[in-house]
Amino acid sequence: MNNNASVVKARAEEIKKYDEILKGFGVSFSKLASISPDEEATKVAFDIAKIISERPSLKDEFYEFKALPTERLSELGFDEGIMRKYRLYITAITILFIEDFKHLQSYVGGL
Template sequence: MRQIDESAIKAQNDKDFLEIFIYEYEPFIMHLTSKVLGRYISRSDDQWSISLSAFNEAVKSYSFEKGSFIPFAEKVIRRLYDYIKKQSNHLPEVLVSPHVFENNAEEEQMAIAHEIAEKTAVASQNDARLEINDLADTLSGYGFSFSDLVSVSPKAVKTKKACAKAIAFVIKRPVLVNELKRTKFLPTKIIVENLNLPRKIIERHRKYIIAGIEIIAGNYPILAEYLKFVREEF
């Protein structure tokens, strides 16, 4: 029996010790998560929180009969991501990625299934499915699909900010929101003239802007989390 195994048992009934225990093994958690996902992660990534939760669950469910703690914790973390991946395979094709609303859309495509599931795992998974399916139906009324957003997602910071301004501009004006929903046409001219933005940017990212408006103006709390940067323009 190793000291780490005894520490894991002790941490089950001592919250202060649990915090110290998790802190000491953060490098292990980060390394394993990066290994499982096949890419580097930082503490600002959603996967970091997911892995910390998995490690915490490993501590809670550990017993000496399950062998050494580290291999056990590794299995728990890996199984969580395997479950996430398995669940994502059952999601509709429109789940190409809510991350298209953020920067780094191309880089995120390798882990799209993981990230969607991680954001919606367990408690909110069904709600997320409903939101995405509902949004997909709404966007079809504009003549494009959710998956189209991948190719029109702004990559440059400047372009992303311009799109955020356009989305916020329309959201602040209920009349424009209603007109958009009624006509299915983005008021490009009004946006360009009032914000002094390049018309080419607005037209090129029309689908992205429309989707952003529909999400914030509608009842999509989970998807709205991917548009936090737009709130800076309010």
């Protein structure tokens, strides 16, 4: 298999695994496609995802309950309204921060 074909295969495998993880959180690609946060909400989403990925207790809670730890995040000053409105988007970005999806991460700015 040439290098180009192996990259395509690796990318496809990442997408499949990402889709499986997203489904465990109640998120689908079609739901994500309908979400379009503005620039400010996108920045907040990335900030939240980064904090969850860097703090083991938040990351553990995220995976255990398959949900954003909104109460703990609001204690850190994050807006509950943004977390509710963009829950699916934040969840998807958080998973990208945590998991080892090199090919997918290269398509998303800020990772």
